[in-house]
Amino acid sequence: MKDEFAASMAKNTPVVGGNFWLWLSNHDINWWVAVATLAYIGASFVFAWRKDRRDQRAREHESAHA
Template identity: 85%
Template structure:
């Protein structure tokens, strides 16, 4: 049974890879700019949230030592 699964997976890899490449190359520059913009906004949000949490923990430590 495992051999059948392995053989099926090996046969599907070129097809899946080809479909992924077609999907990847079919987008124009505006699509990539939009993706990059969303990634930048998301990363900015995550970094700001992490910084806020770090600052909040520092304030809590300062207030507990006082």
């Protein structure tokens, strides 16, 4: 069963890859700018959240030793 699945995936890889490339190349610059903007906003959120967690742990550590 696993061998059949692997063989099927190997046969379909060029088709799936070709369709993915057509999908990627079919978008205009506005779509790419929107994706980049969303990625930037998401990364900023993650970095701010991590910094806030780090600062909160530092405050807890200072209050425990005070």
